[in-house]
Amino acid sequence: MKSWLKGNGKARIRKLTFTGLLVASGLLLSGVSFPMGPTRCYPFQHTVNVLAGAALGPWWAAGAAFVTSLVRNMTGTGTLFAFPGSIPGAIAAGLAFRYFGKPWAALAEPLGTGFAGAAISAWILGPAVGKAAGMSVLMGAFLASSVPGALLGMGLVHALGRTSLSPFFAGEK
Template sequence: MGVRLAYVVVFTGLGLALAPLNIPIGPTKAFPGQHFVNGLAGLVLGPWAVAVAALISAIRLMLGLGTVFAFPGSIPGALVVGLASVVFGRRPWVVLLEPLGTLGVGLPLSIYVVAPALGLGGRFAAALIPVALGWALSTGIGTAGAYAAALALRRLGKI
């Protein structure tokens, strides 16, 4: 448990250090660093990566570096990679599943649950295409970085 907690703290710190590098799109702030951390944390921690995603999202929100959309935009991606690393083992390619959670689960949650609950349904709908493209770009950049880092870690014998 102690080692796992240490990894949660380190990955959360990494995500927060990268937090200023976000892309404001409509009512959201896309954050490639979150997807990068989700991939690596999911690979190393399994489903515990959800704790990392939730902590980064909460702290970004408190610091004004993120929005409430950080939760549905990050937690599903971390969960998908974390579960995949349990099922398939610590193989670098599992980080490539992060967009499945972000775009396949997180974006619909944002559209149909979070935005209407916040009274932003119309504003989110008006920005839907830019938001979807921005999130796809964000998760693509972060996932590519996580995959490169996972390959490097594999070559170094760390995973």
């Protein structure tokens, strides 16, 4: 049976530590938000999604997005829309980075968030929590948050690729 934590012990600890730092960064930067319809948009969450997707892969990025959303909800700074508003984008960024390289991670994050996340929110989450919003409203809100955040993430991936963190951002093609 394969472990869900791939790699040797040092690699696992390194990934777990980097994931924790990204979660902490997402939480610290969650003060920068704006309300749009029934959601609160956090552009820096999408920056963290791109960084996590590029450095750690899609599943670790989804885990970081999940933990960040969970803690934001527990502290009252987020809404339930944080889950579908971040996890699909993190997965899309990680998959795009893995298969296509650096710039595609940032371009795929808004697609995952804006389309898949908005669809999940509009069809499942919105009616479940009693906040009806059309998919176009949610898509607009999610894209308004994810596009600038993902572009910032792309710049950071490029800049961090030239530092001591470059093994994280090597780019699997």
